[in-house]
Amino acid sequence: MLQLILFFWLNIFHPFYVSVTEVDYSPKTKTVQVSVRIFFDDLESALDKRYKTSINILKPKDRKQVDGLISDYVKNHLQIKANNKLLSLKYLGYQIEEDAAWCYFESEKVESIQKLDVQNDILFEQHDSQVNMIHATVNGKRKSTKLDNPERLVEFSY
Secondary structure, three states, rough: HHHHHHHHHHHHHOOOOOOOOEEEEEEOOOOOEEEEHHHHHHHHHHHHHHHOOOOOOOOOHHHHHHHHHHHHHHHHHEEEEEEOOOOOOEEEEEEEEEEEEEEEEOOOOOOOOOEEHHHHHOOOOOOOOOOOEEEEOOOEEEEEEEOOOOEEEEEEEE
């Protein structure tokens, strides 16, 4: 009984570290649309540490600066290849939803996708127990996995 109580207590009070990356191929626009959900406090800590500056994502003094730092950070920790070709991701912006920041990106045009390689080590330098969930949808086929730190690469075939 004591072990059960201890287990629940640890789950309640021990923080967990997770991000969610959605990768969706749009046949209409022939682009890969990417959204990354990261707890904003963890993202702020990562930006503060990497860029040696204090960032407030919720109420930024300089939104352009915050956008630039988020874009740079995510692009350095998330790379996507379609059919073995590295995609150039254009940063579209971010929005706050509850306790997380949703960061949005879009690729250049891709005619079709048979294979997606996703390398994601977002927040791995922050938390040894970081987990990054990846959901990829191409032509209506959704595939998912999770990457536990230090595992950073997944390949999806369509």
